[in-house]
Amino acid sequence: MDANLKRKNSEELYRLYQEGKKLRLSNSILAFLLLSAIEDASNYFTELLLSKCENPTLMRNINARIYNERVIKYELFLAIYYVIQNYDVETIIERARLLSSKWMNILNNISNINVSDEDLNEIQTYYTNYAEMEKAILKLNKDESCQILNTLVQM
């Protein structure tokens, strides 16, 4: 899969979210768009790591194990976010787990859940740190990328 395509998808979804906000679409639809944008951002980060690591066995196993697991994608995205903020390890684990299950709950009940403005803004805040996260991942070397993927494939 192509990293740039994932990046483009994520940005398009965020653009749709912004358009949707102007059109005053319901919060649950906006949350769906934002969470989909985050999912594709996480896919994009994984693709970046895969292109740096260049290990075909890892690539096949990541593709098979991670691509259907939304919760892992959110956990990865959130973990990268909190690591950049330099939180301590326990806090990162706790928050990433709590928030990813909250987001999964929103997605699983999208047609009969009321997403509050606070929750929507919270999701948006995470997405808007995307560029900084991308920059940090782009700086990683081959070994570091492989180490992260090796951990991911066992989640």
Add this chain to the structure above:
Amino acid sequence: MEKHIRYVIDGYTTQRVEDIKNALKSHLTNLDDDIKISKEGYKVSLSFRTPANVRVMQCQEIDELLSKLGVVATRIIVSDVVTYEYMTYTESNKRLNVNLLIAALSDGKTVERSEGIILSCKKRDGTWMQI
């Protein structure tokens, strides 16, 4: 720093998680308590480890063992892993702290880092293929 061999297996089962865990422990005596099993519907993922100096089981062998436990395996990944205590330190520049990220993703104060996949296979048309 301790070394282990970790097995990660995806498959299907109608058995209960606790029953699989107990049966696994009685069939493989060299496992430690680090056994993770998650089940959603009939889909199951198992993860366990043996000491590093023990022979690596092959896919067919793992498959036969798991079928005794009522698990139909579809994918197996075997990796060398090392565990170490995570030490907190702050990095001054804006580089991503990979150690912290791995610690967070591998779920605890004792970090398990994979040194790489040593064996991975998938069942296709009834036979195990290395991937």
